[in-house]
Amino acid sequence: MLFAIPMLAFSAVSLILLKHFSAKYGWKAGSIKVKRGDVLKWAIYGAIIPLWVELDILFSYVNLAMTTIVAVIIAIVFAFCYAVCKNKGVIFLPIPLIATIVVTALTHYIFIPPSPKNWSTYFYIGIKADEILYFYSWLAPPWIVGMAYLRSNLKDGYIVLPLAVISYFLLILFLFPVLSFFGYEASMIAIYSIVALIVLGILRRVKE
C-alpha cells in the first residue's frame, strides 16, 4: 500500500494550499452554471488524470521517497498555477494538458527499450515502455465518463467516479483474460464508442 503515499501527499498539499488561497483571495462557492465547454474540459481532465496515476504508481515502485517529493513539488506548482490563472482569468486547462504530454513523452523516452542484451533493465519494475500506453488505454474510459458526469452533476455526482472505476475494473478483469488480440482491439473500440456516446449524451443534456 506504500504506492498511495505520493497520491495522499499530492492531495493533502494541494488541498491545504487551495484552502489557503481560497481564504486569501476570497473565493466563494456560489451557484454553478454547467456549460458544455465545462463538461468537455472535465472530460479532458478525466483523460489526463489516469496518466498521472499511472506514472505515480510506476515511479513509486522505483523510488518512493523521490516520487513523494516530486508529488509534493507538483502539488505546490499546481496550486500556485491554479491560483494565478483563476485570479488573472487565464484558462488553466492548457497547463496540465501540455505538462502531461511532455512528461508522458519524456517517460516513454526514458523507458525506451534497450537492445535485447539489456532487457533486464527493460523489465526492472515489470512494465515495458509501450505497456504504459496500453494500461492508459484500459484505464482512461471510466475517468472520462466519471469526470464528465461529475461536472454535469456536481452536487451529487461524487460517488459516480469511484463507482465507475470499480465497476469498469470488475468488467475488464473478467473480460480481458479470455480475449484474443483481435478481441482486445474490438473490445477497446466498443468501450471507447460507448464512452463517446455517454459523453455526447451528457453534452446533449447540458443546456447552453
Place this chain on the structure above:
Amino acid sequence: MKVYKIKMGCVPDSSGGFGFILMYPLACILAAILASGCIYAAVQLGVLDDEEADDEHEESKD
C-alpha cells in the same frame, strides 16, 4: 521461466509486472476516491466556481 537479476531483486519475465497489475486496480480506485474527495473539497472551498468566467460574460447576459 526466465528470471532477470536487477538491483531491486528478481522480477520474473513471463509474469512481468505481477505486483504492479495486482496493485493497479486498487491504486486506480484509491485515486478515483481521492480525486472525487478533492473535487468535493475544492467545490466547498469555492475553488472550482467561475473559472473562465471572462470568456462567457457576453453570452450569459441573455
